[in-house]
Amino acid sequence: MHTSTGKSLFKYALTAKKTFILALIMLAIGVAADLAGPFIARTMIDDHVLAIEKSYLQTNKADAYTVSFNHQLYKREDRFAPGETSGQAIQILQVGSQYVAVTGQVSTKDGERSYENGKLSIVHGSQTDTYTAVPLSRSEIFAFYKPEFPGVLQLLGWYLAFLAVTIVMEFGKTYWLQSSANRVIQKLRLDVYAHIQRLPVHFFDNLPAGKVVSRVTNDTEAVKDLFIAVLSNFFTGIINIVGVYVALFLLDARLGLVCLFVVPILIGWIVLYRKIATKYNTIIRSRLSEINAIINESIQGMSIIRVFRRQKQTKAEFEALNNDYMKYQNKMLNLNSFTSHNLVNVLRSGSFAIILWYFGSSALGASSVVSLGVLYAFVDILGRLFQPITGMVNQLAALDSSMVSAGRVFTLMNESGENVTDGSMPRYKGNVEFKDVSFAYKKDYVLKNINFTAKQGQTVALVGHTGSGKSSIINLLFRFYDPQKGMITIDGKPVTELPKQWIRQHMGIVLQDPYLFTGTIASNVSLGDARISRETVQKALRDVGAERILSHLPGGIDEPVIEKGSTLSAGERQLISFARALAFDPAILILDEATANIDTETEALIQSALEVLKKGRTTFIIAHRLSTIRSADQILVLHRGEIVERGTHEELLAMGGKYHQMYQLQLGAAAEKATEPAQPEPVALNTVPRGV
Known part of the structure; x- marks a missing residue:
């Protein structure tokens, strides 16, 4: 896992490789400049502060490095030019807080030093060396240190220069590294979100x-x-x-x-x-x-x-x-x-x-x-x-x-996504045919040998008890799933040979519980599609009868809609969903119990609009209220994944089969409800009516 994750992260890092490389170069320069400090300090200590204890040789030539002591000129031994003559040597040694001058060479400076009565003693091990020495005044000590000042100041200048480089490089490194990281994460988030869509x-x-x-x-x-x-x-x-x-x-x-x-x-x-x-x-x-x-x-x-x-x-x-x-x-x-x-x-x-x-x-x-x-x-x-x-x-x-x-x-x-195919296809007629289609979500088949034809302009209703396979047929039509057996064709062409996005471009759906997005009523009808003008939105709302119902809203079609449209009634949300389907002018329209959440008055209002909506389109209706599908060209009765009856409303009633039973049950329940006296009774949510 770690190896593949590391490779994937490295691949994303390469998308901003130029800025990452620039940041790393600046980081390396900054580190080098920062580490120059101890080397400058070492040079300052060894070559200037402690170097005063090196031998000084007498000279006749005055320059910036010569020191006047006892009316003679002296210069540090390592500062003589090649061929330059030198004379007697002296050494300056520190003893506690004072400095003394010793004429001649000191054999070793390592050991414990002491000075008393003109004598310098250096104890190293069991041996003690004694030298004649002269104490130096403050002005004489300053004179010996004075030649070191230019070098010390130069080193301080270099230190400040390296410090400035470090600061600039640190800023650049931080800026470019973080901007690169932000760019990588921006791409990663976009890719994750795009992949979720697929x-x-x-x-x-x-x-x-x-x-x-x-x-x-x-x-x-x-x-x-x-x-x-x-x-x-x-x-x-x-x-x-x-x-x-x-x-x-x-x-x-x-x-x-x-x-x-x-x-x-x-x-x-x-x-x-x-x-x-x-x-x-x-x-x-x-x-x-x-x-x-x-x-x-x-x-x-x-x-x-x-x-x-x-x-x-x-x-x-x-x-x-x-x-x-x-x-x-x-x-x-x-x-x-x-x-x-x-x-x-x-x-x-x-x-x-x-x-x-x-x-x-x-x-x-x-x-x-x-x-x-x-x-x-x-x-x-x-x-x-x-x-x-x-x-x-x-x-x-x-x-x-x-x-x-x-x-x-x-x-x-890494989850397998659906291929996204650019472009589109011309609006198809909408002739749909299911040929011996069988489908299973896992092991057990939920659809078995489904055969039917829906021609352009026809309305096909799917009825049946919960779990009979109605929604599965719609899922196959939208190609959310593909069948294990059989074939589905649109205008005679197998749907598996067409990109899913192209097929869905000319499909529309109205759900029982419509989904509205945050925005306005207008944006929920057009879904931000540039091809759908404001006039088209207004016409779609007017055609489904929503304009009159929504007229009480202060903002009209520009009224804000929050998540899921929770400030609107179920009927208002459903009307907006109808208008959305109409605005996109689909060749195939699916109504998934679309009138279930609409009151009787609103339902009567949009029944005529539905006829307009269905005109020239192949319409599939999933219905529980059988009264809403009387005018369907074909009604398919499903039971345990099989089509057990098919025909028009009148034909199915004449058969006296399952459809007839379902219709009589609903008709009887409606009649009983209409004649029942209005008496307040306690409602038990867990009570099942007798005979059901």
Whole structure:
């Protein structure tokens, strides 16, 4: 999983490779400029501050580096030009807080120094060397340091220049890295959303909407953190660590080798940490998806929850998920608390202990002395090694969480989607034929040997008990599914030979519970299709009789519609859905119990509009109220996935079969309801009428 996820993330990173590369170049320059500081400090200490203790030779030629002492000119031995004559030597040594001048060469400066009564003593081991020395006044000390000022100021200038480069590179690195990450996540989100649009409808049958939303929002946001925070820290850390080790080896190869033990420990820790953390993060992301799903479900079903007083049970379900989520979050917290900072502290302490041991051992013999400047620079650079390590270790939790989230996103994107074919096909006539069609969602066939023909302009009604296969026929017609056996043709051409988008372009549907989108009434009719003008929208609303009913709304057809159109009545929503179907002028129209939620007055109003709507179109009606399909050209009675009766309303009544029974039941129920006296009676929701 991790390998394929890493490859997918790398592929997306390549979409912004130019800015990523620019950011990494700026990062490398910034690290190099930052690491120049300890080298400048080493040069300042060794070549200027401590270099005053080098031998000074008498000279007759005055220049910027000469010092006047005891009416003679002296210059540091390493500043004589080739061939330049020199005279007597003196050395300046620091003893406590004062400086003394010794005539001639001092055999060794290493050891404990003391000065008393014109005598300088240097104790090294069991031997004591004594020299005649003269104390220096403040003005004389300043005179010896004065030639060092130009070099020190020059080094300070370089330090400030490198500091400025570091600041600029840090800004550029952060800006380009984060802008690249934002661009990558923008493309990833667009691709995920586009892929969701291509997923077959049956995919959403088993995956709650809340979980899909979690993939698009929470999981992609975690992937964004991966690119912006995690990779930024890891790139910075790796380049810093490489730069630090290069600097350490340049200072002293032996000490650089000693410090290499940090690398395998860090790599081993990252591998071990991710093995444990991935288990926790997988559960955490899964629980978060489930929490989103239950919240989404609860909000959509809030009225049912309250009617049936399910608040406590729903809260208990949510609390169980939330507690489980918190339990694994706490496990991750414990893992991070016990390990991350402790690891860095142990590594830091171990490194400095090894360095102190190294300097305190026999390696500090006369032949292997390391200068104070090198020691300072080494400790400074070694301290910088643990800054990026701290950053990397602190991001391990985010790294693993992001990788788990990325895996969930790419698992969704690896689901097989429907091919999207550009273009369109001319509006077909709408002659539909089912030839020996059998279909199963899983194992058991829900449709068996279905045969019928619906010609252009005809109305075909599908009736039957729940589960008889009515909706499955419509699902096959829309090609949400394809049959396992048989063939479906439109105008004589098998639908499997035509792109799904082309077929659906000339189909329209009106559902029993119409779905309205956030926007306006007009936008819900046109669905934002540029081909449908405002005049077409107004005509469609007028033709279905919606204009008069919706006239009381303050905004008219520009009245705002919130999610699902919950501020509108069921009848108003249904009329808008009718107008939508009419505006798109489909060749095949499906009415899925479209008048079930409409009151008798509104139903009478749109019956004539329905005749207009059906004219010239092949219309399929799924109906439970048989009174609405009397004028159908063909009625198919389905029972357990088979067509058991077919014919017109009158023909089926004459048969005296299932259709006749269903019609008589509905007719009798309607008559009984009409003659029943209006008496208030308690309603028992769980009571089943006798005889049903």
